[in-house]
Every structure is written in C-alpha cells, then in structure tokens.
Amino acid sequence: MSARQLNRAAGTLAASVLADSAVEHYRGSFKNKAMFTPLAVAGLTVAMSLHGTRDMRAAAHRTRDASYLLAAATGLLGTCFHIYNVAKKDGGFSWQNVFYGAPLGAPMAILLSGLLGFCSERVRGNGRRRPQRVFGLPAGETIATVTALGLLGTTGEAGLLHFRGAFHNPFMALPVTLPPIGAGLLAGAALYGGRRTRRLAHGWMRLLNVMGFAGVGFHAYGVSRNMGGWRNWSQNILDGPPLPAPPSFAGLALAGLAALELMREARDG
Known part of the structure; x- marks a missing residue:
C-alpha cells in the first residue's frame, strides 16, 4: 500500500x-x-x-496527522534558526561560516519527513477511491514533485559538505550526481507519465535507496581514516563524516517509489 510506503519514507x-x-x-x-x-x-x-506502517486501516489518523504537521513546523523553524546562526557570525554568509556553522539544509529533512507523512495520511484517507488526491491534486504527481525537490535540496547539502572535503574520494561525487538525475526522472514521470519513463525512474529510485545505505559504510570508512580510527570513536564520530546523513536519500527514494506506484494506479489501473 502506497500510504504505508510513505510512512516508511517519513520514518527513514x-x-x-x-x-x-x-x-x-x-x-x-x-x-x-x-x-x-x-x-x-x-x-x-x-x-x-x-x-x-503497521496500521492496515484505510483512514487518516488524527494523532499521526498532528505529529507530522509538528515535524514540518519544526523543520521550518529549525531552518530559520540555522540561517540566523550563520548570519550572526562575523562575516555573515561567508564560505567559512556556511561550511562550519549550523548546516543550513539539515532541518529541511524533518520538514520533508513531516510533509511526506502528512501526504501518507491523505492517501490513506482516500480509501479505495481512484484516482488518489492530495490537497486536491493528483497524489502521485504531487508527491513526486515534493520528492524531486527534496532530492535536489539534499544534494545541495551533500555537495556543500563534500566540496569542503575536496572530493578526495571519487565516490563522494555520487551523492551530487545520482540524486539530481533521479529528481529529473521523477519530474519527467509526473509531467509525461509514460510507462517507460516510470520504469526508468523506478529503477533509479532503487539505486538511490542502495546508495543511501551504502553511504553509511563510506562514512564509517571516513571515520576510520581519522587519527586513532574507531579506537578513538568518541572523538572521530563527532569530527568525521556524519554517519546518519546518507539514509536521507534512501527515505526520499522510498517516497519516490510510492509516488510512482500511485501514478501507475491512476494511469494504468
């Protein structure tokens, strides 16, 4: 069920x-x-x-709705706090402050989580009606648009940090090249909706899902290369590449898969 897939995406x-x-x-x-x-x-x-994810009922849940809206509001406020944190430093929005101040794009992940979770409840609330709609718009296309924008924003955040790391490992280019292609494929599926485009986008979302979890391994390797390696884990986890960051791509990929399934049901079903 697409609604539960979106719940998993929000949770990831x-x-x-x-x-x-x-x-x-x-x-x-x-x-x-x-x-x-x-x-x-x-x-x-x-x-x-x-x-x-465990709820099989075809009805929106008020408590989940409220928590997802709270998450979206927290992400919006957090973004404002992080912008303020960078702006108040000496030099304002200099490269130094953007690199080492509060990460500007990080709170948007919880905003996206809230939006996708809220969309999951709207899809669930549609029951068996076809086509599914969110905010009065086609559900698949709407969620695909949100996901594509999320992929581009997450790519920007990853690109900034990997640029700070001078792309010293060639694999550091993957999070800034594969997700924008996925965003383009989702946008193409939403605009044109042909089966071939949707199949290609589906495969690319699977690839991004793998990339998201594989990125944890690459970041763990990055931690191990710092002085003392994992023996000095309490220091190196704080100073090394962030271990929990890459799965955000996997969460967005799950949302993309749900959006594609909704589009398939609406256009082919």
Missing part, C-alpha cells in the same frame, strides 16, 4: 534526523535548549511512522 528521514541532530547538537553542547527539540520531534515522528 526522521530516523536520519534523530541520529544526525543528536550527534551535531551534542557537539554543540546543547548550549541552546531549543536544540533538544528536533530530537524529541524526530523521535515522535519515527514512532508515528512505525504505527502507520
């Missing part, structure tokens, strides 16, 4: 945010008490996504 993104923000905000010593907020909200979103 939220889990990535939970782990990543825990590490990053711990490194920042939680000096602002608001830094606990994304941990609590992401944890709640993971719990709601697990509940939705």
Whole structure:
C-alpha cells in the first residue's frame, strides 16, 4: 500500500534526523535548549511512522496527522534558526561560516519527513477511491514533485559538505550526481507519465535507496581514516563524516517509489 510506503519514507528521514541532530547538537553542547527539540520531534515522528506502517486501516489518523504537521513546523523553524546562526557570525554568509556553522539544509529533512507523512495520511484517507488526491491534486504527481525537490535540496547539502572535503574520494561525487538525475526522472514521470519513463525512474529510485545505505559504510570508512580510527570513536564520530546523513536519500527514494506506484494506479489501473 502506497500510504504505508510513505510512512516508511517519513520514518527513514526522521530516523536520519534523530541520529544526525543528536550527534551535531551534542557537539554543540546543547548550549541552546531549543536544540533538544528536533530530537524529541524526530523521535515522535519515527514512532508515528512505525504505527502507520503497521496500521492496515484505510483512514487518516488524527494523532499521526498532528505529529507530522509538528515535524514540518519544526523543520521550518529549525531552518530559520540555522540561517540566523550563520548570519550572526562575523562575516555573515561567508564560505567559512556556511561550511562550519549550523548546516543550513539539515532541518529541511524533518520538514520533508513531516510533509511526506502528512501526504501518507491523505492517501490513506482516500480509501479505495481512484484516482488518489492530495490537497486536491493528483497524489502521485504531487508527491513526486515534493520528492524531486527534496532530492535536489539534499544534494545541495551533500555537495556543500563534500566540496569542503575536496572530493578526495571519487565516490563522494555520487551523492551530487545520482540524486539530481533521479529528481529529473521523477519530474519527467509526473509531467509525461509514460510507462517507460516510470520504469526508468523506478529503477533509479532503487539505486538511490542502495546508495543511501551504502553511504553509511563510506562514512564509517571516513571515520576510520581519522587519527586513532574507531579506537578513538568518541572523538572521530563527532569530527568525521556524519554517519546518519546518507539514509536521507534512501527515505526520499522510498517516497519516490510510492509516488510512482500511485501514478501507475491512476494511469494504468
């Protein structure tokens, strides 16, 4: 069921945010008490996504709806906080501050998690009606658009950090080349919707899903190359490449697969 697939996508993104923000905000010593907020909200979103994945009923759930909206609002406010954090530093939006200040795009992951989760409840609330609709728009095309934009934004964040790392490993080019192609394929499927385009987009989403989880392994290797390797894990996890970040691509790929399935049902069913 596409709704449960979207619940899984929202949960994967939220889990990535939970782990990543825990590490990053711990490194920042939680000096602002608001830094606990994304941990609590992401944890709640993971719990709601697990509940939705297990829920077989074809009806929207009010508690899940509220938690997903809370996640979206938290992501929006977090983005404003991070922009303010960078802007208040000496030099403002300089490359130095953008590289080493609060990551500007990171809170958007919990915003996307909330949006995709909220869309999952709208799809579920449609029941067996065809075609499925979200906000009065075709569900598959709407979710594909959100996912494509999310892939581009996540690519921008990965590109900034990998540029900071000078792309010293050729595999660092993958997160800045494969996802934009996937975004283009999703956009093409939404605009033109031919079976061949959808099949190609489907295969590419599978590839991005694998890339997202494989990226954890590459980042773990990056941690091991720091002084002391994993024997000095408490320091190197904080200073090395972020282990929880790559699965955000996997979460968006799951959302893309759900969008393609909704389009298939609407156009071929």
